[in-house]
Amino acid sequence: MSQASNMKANFGCFVVIFVCVCYASAEDESVDCTKPPRFIPLHTCCPVPDLSTEELMEQCAEFAKPPPPPPIGRGGPAKFEHSHHHPPHMRGLHPHPCLIECIFNKTEVIGENGEPDVDKFSALLDTTVKDNEEMAAIMEEAFEECTEKASELKAKIAEKISKNPEFAEKMANHRMQAACSPFGAMLMTCVNMETFKNCPASVWNDNTECNTVRDFINECKRV
Template sequence: MLSKSPLLLLVVGFCLNAAALADVDCSKRPPFVDPKTCCPMPDFVTAELKEKCAKFDMTPPPPTDGDASGSFESKRRHHHPHPPPCFFSCIFNETGIYTNRSLNQDKLKTYIEKVFEDSSDLQTTAIEAFTTCATKVAEFEANLPQRPSPRPGRPSPPPGMPFCPHDAGHLMGCVFRNVLKNCPASIRNDSQQCTDLKEYFTKCKPPRGPPPPSAEEM
């Protein structure tokens, strides 16, 4: 007859795991840590692309009229800056990674292997993040209510601010958070600060990842 010791160890293990989960206070956000300190990675956007798309590196101001005050986008801006949609639309158009709300896996793989050439683990994580997030963005966009036509006399956007779809910004923000959450062990910083931050965003629901990247961060 088998000893009961393995079963006892298993039960103890579950209890310790439950205790660890209980130790995370979801009402208290951990001290700020630069996300790239916890998951060191090269810039996603190359210097050449930053230069090509520099004129689009602007984040539209939050809406001032009542129509959009309760929208997903306005709530996002209330919590933290959102990746500039026009900038990332330009990046994706230049690379061919994501156009017309469609992900090109071949071009994505080629680009990711170039910018993350020193880490095959990071390449895999980034490609999986793009694939997952592209599906999420498509589902989100499909469920958005139909926006009414602009009213006559509605204020124009600020000078130089073009109209851009927000799916590119949504996609990049989702990818950035996904990569940080699933940062490969081969490059991950397992300091106590980073571990606390990861546990908070992993175990506390709903998860709110670190601020999406600005053009400089990526």
């Protein structure tokens, strides 16, 4: 089995679980977890740096193209849209999985064994976030935390697959349909979110809308 196939086998079901989000009540009673704030592009609150370079984008050009339009059937355009998977405040944090997988493979952030490499991610930050040491430090810490979360989630999924044949079959079907492993994009989404939550004051857009979104994300713990 190829490395790509192994990664799909290990992480193909992450997308299904990751996007099914519910929220616990907030410790701060001023935050209502049943009412997510109005959507605003999160990069306007905290400009998390893009980790791609011109060279990487050339190497991964086939994945950098805009996604094709949704298929049109007898009933008109498909009702399903990818963005509907994500709560409004989280849209815009989800990178194209095949592009991120390509970038992480080229930079060896994801090693041949399919595991994240913190040192390689740090080296990537040295190239792409070299002008903001504070941001780079926060992103590196976020990557370490997200790597641990991914490892824990992987173990939980493996346990559920071993105990639930129906779930195992669904995940197997999903892996067969996946164009690439979602693991890199899941990891980068987590890094983006953790970086947003701990965004340096020097770049944070300190206004009511941005503060409301961050309060919601910090107080309403995802389950």
